[in-house]
Amino acid sequence: MQYETVFILTPVLSDAQMKEAVEKVAKVLADNGANVVNTEEWGLRKLAYPIDKKSTGFYNFIEFEADPKVIRKLETAYRRDERIIRWLTFRQDKYAAEYAAKRRARRAAAAAAPAAPEVQPVENKED
Numbered sequence: 001m002q003y004e005t006v007f008i009l010t011p012v013l014s015d016a017q018m019k020e021a022v023e024k025v026a027k028v029l030a031d032n033g034a035n036v037v038n039t040e041e042w043g044l045r046k047l048a049y050p051i052d053k054k055s056t057g058f059y060n061f062i063e064f065e066a067d068p069k070v071i072r073k074l075e076t077a078y079r080r081d082e083r084i085i086r087w088l089t090f091r092q093d094k095y096a097a098e099y100a101a102k103r104r105a106r107r108a109a110a111a112a113a114p115a116a117p118e119v120q121p122v123e124n125k126e127d
Contacts (some may be wrong), residue, residue, distance in 0.1 A: 010083055
């Protein structure tokens with residue numbers, strides 16, 4: 001089954017600590033037989049409401065394929081890690097999985113394509 005998980009890390013972490021926390025989550029998935037399909041770092045964003053007196057957090061997104069039993073182990077790892085302040089994991093239905101595959105393909109194509117030169121507007125001069 002395909003799953004997505006989004007988790008928010010506390011904003012007081014250094015880059016090294018943040019990368020370590022993300023690697024720890026990926027390691028929990030890999031150790032339990034999950035296949036990580038996509039990982040995205042969404043960066044520092046404002047929270048909808050304060051959590052533990054913090055108004056921002058580092059958002060991370062992971063798509064993976066796994067057995068449903070892995071979810072319980074993943075969420076236990078979330079609870080044990082004090083750097084993670086919120087998380088959400090859900091199963092993708094077939095439509096969400098198709099959309100996610102198209103989205104990954106578009107992002108890959110956009111990253112591979114060179115940036116288009118900026119077009120300057122032409123002024124119409126009447127003589």
